[in-house]
């Protein structure tokens with residue numbers, strides 16, 4: 001099996017500098033602003049992106065040093081397989097966040113709802129498309145057992161404005 005190498009297409013800038021104070025998902029990071037700097041050679045690829053309200057950002061968890069195949073996720077103190085969680089310590093350390101797009105100025109995307117550390121390398125951008133991405137009947141495994149108020153408290157971690 002060959003290895004693959006990715007070249008970042010940009011960099012994500014956010015107010016988050018400490019993992020312990022970074023919310024665990026965009027849904028727990030409502031209104032937290034950030035920007036995405038897309039490197040100039042990729043700017044043509046942004047054409048028409050401003051017509052979308054939400055984006056998937058795919059990025060590299062550059063501050064996750066270890067790989068673990070079983071983890072206790074932030075919302076629970078039980079072990080789960082890494083692929084049944086969104087934890088950063090995955091073999092390929094790829095993160096995915098659905099963020100709100102506010103506006104685009106040249107190569108800078110202004111976004112909101114960020115759960116990403118400052119300086120994170122950006123690998124890809126895809127538009128969130130309701131027709132493709134919304135599902136009606138969903139099972140969410142161990143997450144279905146977690147009460148909303150517990151998720152809300154643990155999901156925000158120690159984020160301070």
Ligand SMILES: C[S@@+](CC[C@H](N)C(=O)[O-])C[C@H]1O[C@@H](n2cnc3c(N)ncnc32)[C@H](O)[C@@H]1O
Pocket residue numbers: 018019020022023024025026060061062063064074086087088094095096097098115116117120121
């Ligand atoms: C549970 S992960 C989920 C991230 C993403 N929404 C996902 O589903 O892939 C969110 C946590 O990853 C950590 N994190 C964010 N950016 C990171 C980075 N560049 N390197 C390592 N950890 C990071 C933060 O501690 C944050 O609370």
